[in-house]
Amino acid sequence: MTTADTSRDLFTQVLDPQNRIDPYPLYRTLREHGPLRLPELNLTVLSSYRECHDALRHPLSSSDRHTSALAQQQIAAGEPPRPFGLAGLVDRRRTPAFLFLDPPDHTRLRKLVSKAFAPKVINQLEPDIVDLVDGLLDTIEEQGRFDAITDLAYPLAVAVICRLLGVPLEDEPQFGRASALVGQSIDPFISLTGETPEGFQERMDAGRWLRKYFRELIEHRRGSPSDDLISAMIAVEESGDQLSVDEIISTCNLLLIAGHESTVSLIATAILAMLRAPAQWSALGADPHRSARVVEETLRYDPPAQLLGRIAAEDITVADHAVTKGDTMVLLLGAAHRDPAANERPDEFDPDRKALRHLGFGHGPHFCLGAPLLRLEASTVLSAVTARFPHARLAAEPTYKPNITLRGMSALPVAV
Template sequence: MTASQSGSDPHLLLAQALAPANRVDPYPVYQQLREHGPLHLPEVNLMVLTSFAHCDAVLRHPASASDRDKSTIAQRQIAEGKQPRPFGLAGLVDQRRTPAFLFLDPPDHTRLRKLVVKAFAPRVISAMQDEITAVVDGLLDTAQRNGEFDAVTGLAYPLAVAVICRLLGVPVEDEPQFGHASTLLGQTVDPFLAATGKPEGFHERIEAGKWLRSYFRDLIQRRRRDPGDDLISALIAVEESGDQLTEDEIISTCNLLLIAGHESTVSLITTAILVMLRDRAQWTALGADRHRAGRVVEETLRFDPPAQLLGRIAAEDIVLPDVTVPKGDTMIVLLAAGHRDPAANERPDEFDPDRKVIRHLGFGHGTHFCLGAALVRLEASIALSAVTARFPDARLGGEPVYKPNVTLRGISSLPVRI
C-alpha cells in the first residue's frame, strides 16, 4: 500500500512509515503524518510527534526520560511479575546487561557521561584527522584503479570500521568480523512494536550482539594487562572522585558508540554522495571548495538524517503546544519528519547547503546530545571533500539499495562510476 492509498488514517500512515518496504522514500508518508498532527494511540500508550517544534521541545523537556522502565507498559509488566519488553530489539541481546547511558536518566546518566566524555576530548578527535585522511586516500586510490566503486562497501563502510576499530583498539585482523557484527547490532534499535512474532534475521542479530559483548570482555581484559592508546584503555583508566566505570558499563558504552558512530557515519557519507550525484552542481561545488564540506554535512543531516527517530518516555505529563503527553506514554520523536517541517526550514524538500539557516536535530539535543558528533562530522567532511575533488566526473552507476532499518535508515549499496 502506498501513502496515497492509505488515505488519512493515521494508524495506516504510521504502519507505512515504519514498514521496511517504505525505506526508499518515507518522506511523503512523514509529510502526511506531520500534517495530521500529534498521533496518540492510547491503547498502546504511544504518542508520535512529527513537527520540528514538538520534536525539539520533547528532547529539551526535563520530564522526557530515556529509561524504558518508566513507561506505563513497562510498569504494568513489572506489576505482573514480567520482564519489561524493551523499546527496541537491543534489550533482548542480554536482558541482564547494564544499559548504555543512552537508556539512562540522571543521576545515573550524568555519572556515566561525565566519566566517558573525558575519553572523547577534542584533542583525541583532532589527532585522528591524518589517519582518517590516509584511509580515505587509500580507498579512493583503489576506486580510481577500478574505474568505479560502491559508496558503501568501497568508501563509507571500510572508513567507518577502520576509524571505530582504531578508536576502540580493535586489532586489524579482527576488523572484518567486528564490522559485520556491528552492522547487525545497528539493526537492533528499531522499535519492536509487533505484538507477536519476530522480524527476519532476529536470531542472527541476537547472536551478533552476544558475540560483541564477549569480544569486548576479552579485549578489556587484554587492555587491563597491557593498556594502549585507545578508547577502551582510556575508559578503564578514567576516574572522577574515586569513581570508575565497571566492566559492564564499558561494554555497554562500546556497543552504544558502535551503533551511534559506525552506522550513522556510513549512512551520512553515502546519503550525501547520493544527493550530490543527483544534483551535479552540489558535487562540483564541493569538489572545487573543500570548505563547503561542513555545510554539506549539516544539510544532509537535516535533509535525510541517519537517525530517523528517537524514543522517549513521559516521566510526567508533558504539556506541549496543542497536545499533552500523558505520564508513562512512550513518545516516538520522528526527527526526519520534523526536519522537513516548513515552519522550521524554508523549502524543506530541497537539498541546499547554502540555505541561510540549517535547523536539524540529527545528533539529538540536550542531555543525550551525541558524544561522537565531532568525530562523525570529521569523517564525513574528509571523505566527501576528497571524493568530490578526486572524481569530478563521477556519476551514479545504478539506484541505491536501502537496508530495512527504520531507526537508523541507510543505504546498503550505491554504485558510482568515475
C-alpha cells in the same frame, strides 16, 4: 475512518519497509495530521519540528525504557520488558548505555565517558582517516566505478571505529559484520508491536558476541594499556569514581552505533544528494571548506537517525499536545527536519541555505558524544571523493535496508 483508525494506518505505513526509499511524502502527511495517538500501545508519534524539539528538551521526557507504561505492566506481570531496539541487547541485570538512562545515572556516566572521548582523542585520528580515505580512493580510481557503501563508507567507518576502540586489525572483518547486525537491532518493532522481526535472533547473537569480545578486550587492556578509547575508559576516574566493566561494554556498544552505522549512512546519503544535484558535487570538489555545510545540510535533509524514543515520566504537554504518563513518544526526526515551519524550502538540498535547523545529534543532555567523529569522517571523505572524481555520476538507483531508526542504503553504485 475514525481518527484512531487513521492513526493506526499511518503508523503501520511508518513501519512498512516499502516506505524506506522515500519516506518524506508520508512524513508530510503525518505532520499535517498532527500527533498520532495509539492508546492501545501507550504510544504517541510526533512529527513536527516543534513537537520533537520540545519533547527532547522537556525535563520530564525520560530515556529510561523502564518508566514506560508498557514496561511497568510487563514488570508487574513478572515479565521482562520488551526490548526497545538497542536496549534489547542489554537485559535488566546489566547496565544499559547512558543513552537509556536518566539523571543522575546518565550525568555520572556521561561525565566519565566524555573525559575519555575528549577532542584530542578524535583529532589524533585525523591523519589516519586521511590516509584511509586516500587508500580507498586509489583502489576506486583503478576500478573506474565503486559502490559508495561497500567500497568507501563501510570500510572507512569500520576501520576508524576499530582504531578508536583499539580492536586489532585481524579482528576487523568479524567485528564489522557483528557491528552491522547490531546496527539493525535498534528498530522499536518488538516493544511497539510485540512482533519479532526477521533475523532478530541473528542480531541478538551478534550483540552477545560483541559483549563477550569487549569483555575479553577490556581484560587484555587492563594488563596492557594502549592509546585507545577502551584503555582511556579503564583509566578514567573522577573523585574516586570509575566505570565498571558492564558500563564500558555498554558504552562501546553505543559508540559502535554512533561511529559505524550513522557514519556509513551519512556519507552515502550525502554522496547521493550531491550526485542528484551535480552543481553541489562540483562546488565541494572545487572548495573543500564547503564540506562542513554539506554535512550539516545532509543531517537535516536526510538524517541517518530517522527517529528517537522518549517516555513521558508524568502527564506532560509537548507543543500544546497532552501526553499521558508512561506513553512512549516516537520522535520522527526525518519528518521534523522537512517541516517548513523550521526550514524554508525543506525538500531542497541546499548547503548554502542561510538558516538551518536539525536534531540529527539529538538535543540537550543526550546530545551525541560521537558527533565530532562523525563530522570529521564525513567531511574528510566527501571533500576527497568530490575532488578526486569531478565527473562522478550515478550508475544505478540505490537500494535501501529495511531499517527505520537508522535508515540507510545497502548499495549505491557510482561511475567515475
